Amino acid sequence: MTQWSGYLGLILQGALVTIELTLMGSVLALVMAFLAGMGRVSRFFIVRALATIYIEFFRGTSIFVQLFWAYFVLPFAGLSLTPLQAGVLALGLNVGAYAAEVVRGAILSVGREQYEACTALNLGRWQGMRHVILPQALLVMLPTFGNNAIELLKATSVVSLISLADLTFQAQVVRSQTGSTLMPFVSVLVIYFGLALIISWGIRSLERRMARGLDGVRA
Amino acid sequence: MEWDWNFVREIMPTLIQGVKITILATVLGSILAAIVGLAIALARRSPNRALSRSVGWFAEFIRGTPLLVQLYFIFYVLPDIGILLPPLVAGVIGLGLHYGTYTAEVYRAGIDNVPRGQWEAAKACNLSGRHTWTHIILPQAIPPMIPALANYFIAMFKETPLLSAITVLELMNQAKSVANTYYRYIEPMTLVGAFFLVISLCSVVLLRWLEHRYGRIER
Numbered sequence A: 001m002t003q004w005s006g007y008l009g010l011i012l013q014g015a016l017v018t019i020e021l022t023l024m025g026s027v028l029a030l031v032m033a034f035l036a037g038m039g040r041v042s043r044f045f046i047v048r049a050l051a052t053i054y055i056e057f058f059r060g061t062s063i064f065v066q067l068f069w070a071y072f073v074l075p076f077a078g079l080s081l082t083p084l085q086a087g088v089l090a091l092g093l094n095v096g097a098y099a100a101e102v103v104r105g106a107i108l109s110v111g112r113e114q115y116e117a118c119t120a121l122n123l124g125r126w127q128g129m130r131h132v133i134l135p136q137a138l139l140v141m142l143p144t145f146g147n148n149a150i151e152l153l154k155a156t157s158v159v160s161l162i163s164l165a166d167l168t169f170q171a172q173v174v175r176s177q178t179g180s181t182l183m184p185f186v187s188v189l190v191i192y193f194g195l196a197l198i199i200s201w202g203i204r205s206l207e208r209r210m211a212r213g214l215d216g217v218r219a
Numbered sequence B: 001m002e003w004d005w006n007f008v009r010e011i012m013p014t015l016i017q018g019v020k021i022t023i024l025a026t027v028l029g030s031i032l033a034a035i036v037g038l039a040i041a042l043a044r045r046s047p048n049r050a051l052s053r054s055v056g057w058f059a060e061f062i063r064g065t066p067l068l069v070q071l072y073f074i075f076y077v078l079p080d081i082g083i084l085l086p087p088l089v090a091g092v093i094g095l096g097l098h099y100g101t102y103t104a105e106v107y108r109a110g111i112d113n114v115p116r117g118q119w120e121a122a123k124a125c126n127l128s129g130r131h132t133w134t135h136i137i138l139p140q141a142i143p144p145m146i147p148a149l150a151n152y153f154i155a156m157f158k159e160t161p162l163l164s165a166i167t168v169l170e171l172m173n174q175a176k177s178v179a180n181t182y183y184r185y186i187e188p189m190t191l192v193g194a195f196f197l198v199i200s201l202c203s204v205v206l207l208r209w210l211e212h213r214y215g216r217i218e219r
Helices: A002-040 A045-060 A063-077 A083-109 A112-120 A125-162 A167-178 A182-211 B005-044 B049-063 B067-080 B087-112 B116-124 B129-166 B171-182 B186-214
Strands: none
Touching: A002 A045, A002 A083, A002 A125, A002 A167, A002 A182, A045 A083, A045 B186, A063 A083, A063 A125, A063 B129, A063 B171, A063 B186, A083 A125, A112 A125, A125 A167, A125 A182, A125 B067, A167 A182, A167 B067, A182 B067, B005 B049, B005 B087, B005 B129, B005 B171, B005 B186, B049 B087, B067 B087, B067 B129, B087 B129, B116 B129, B129 B171, B129 B186, B171 B186
C-alpha cells in the first residue's frame, strides 16, 4: 500500500505539469485568438491575409505534427526549445487558431445596430470595439472557449511523446515500473476527466457572472 | 542543415507506405465512429432511464479524456484481461469510440431537427418503432448532418498521428523512424506537415460542397 501511494505521488506530479501546460497554453491561445480573430475582421487586406494564413495553417496540420516540428525541426533553424516551451508554443498556437474563428464569429454576431450606435455616438473604431462590441461578443465566445480549453487539456497528453513528464508520461512510467496497467491508466483518465469538469464548471460560473447586467441587451 | 531533395526522394516510398495506413485507419475509424455515434444517440433516447443515463455518462467521460490515454488503455489494459488486439485494430477502436461520442451529438441534433409531425404521421400510419426509425426519421435526419459528420472525420484524420504511440506504422511513425535512422528531421517532419495541410485544404473544398449539397433540408 505504501508503494501505491508513492506511485500516486508520481501521477500527481504529472498532473501538476499538465495543469501548468494547460494554463500557459490557454493564455497563449487566448492572446493568439484575439490577435488573429480581430485580424480577420480588419480593414487592411494584409492583416486579414496574415490572420487567415495563420488560422488555416494551424488548423490544417495536426497538433501532433506541429509539436514534433517545434521540438525536432526548430533546433536546426537555431531555435532550441525545452519540451515545456515547445509544448506551450504548439498547444497555444494550435488552439489559438481554432479559438480565433470563435472570436471572429462572435464579433460578427453582434448586431449591425450596435455598430451604427457606435458611429452615432462618435466612437472611434477601437473605442467602439472596446466598450460596445467586445463586452457583448465575449459572452458569445465564452462557452466555445470552454470547449477549446478542454480540447487543449486533452491535447496536452501528446507532450508526453516529447519526453515531458506530464500525466500521460507518468502513467507510462508507472506502467513500466509496476507492470500494472489498469491502475495507472484508470487513475489518469479520472484525473483528466476531473480537470475537464473543473474547466467546464469554471466557464459556466464565469458566464453567469458576465451575463449579469446584460439582460436587456441580448435577446 | 539544409533541405535536401535527394533525401526527400529517398524517403518518399517509406512515407507513402505510412500514408496508406493513415488513410486506412481514418476510413475504418470513420465507419466505426458513424456506427458508434448512432448507437449512442439511439441509446440516449431510449425510454430505459438506466440505459440512457449510463450511456450518457460514458460518452461524457470519453469526450472529457484524451484520445492518447484511451489508446494506451485499449493497447495495454485489454491484453491483461485476455483481449489481445493488433495495434491497428486497437487504434481504429480508439478512434471510432472517441469520435463516436462526438458524432453522437451530431446525430442527436439531426434527430431532434426532424419535425414532430413526422413522428405523429408515423404513428398515424401504424408503423412499428423500428419502421419509424428506418423509413421515416433517419432518412430525413441523416442528409442534413453529413457536413457536420464529415467535419469530425477530418478532425479524426488529423488525430491519426497519435496511433504512432501505440506502434501503428502510419505516416508519423514512418517519418519518425526515417528521421531517427538518418538523424535528419527537417524533411520527414515537414513532409508530414505538408501532407496534412494539403489534405485538409482539399477537405475544406469538399466540406463546402457537402454543405452546398446536403446542408439545407429540401421541402
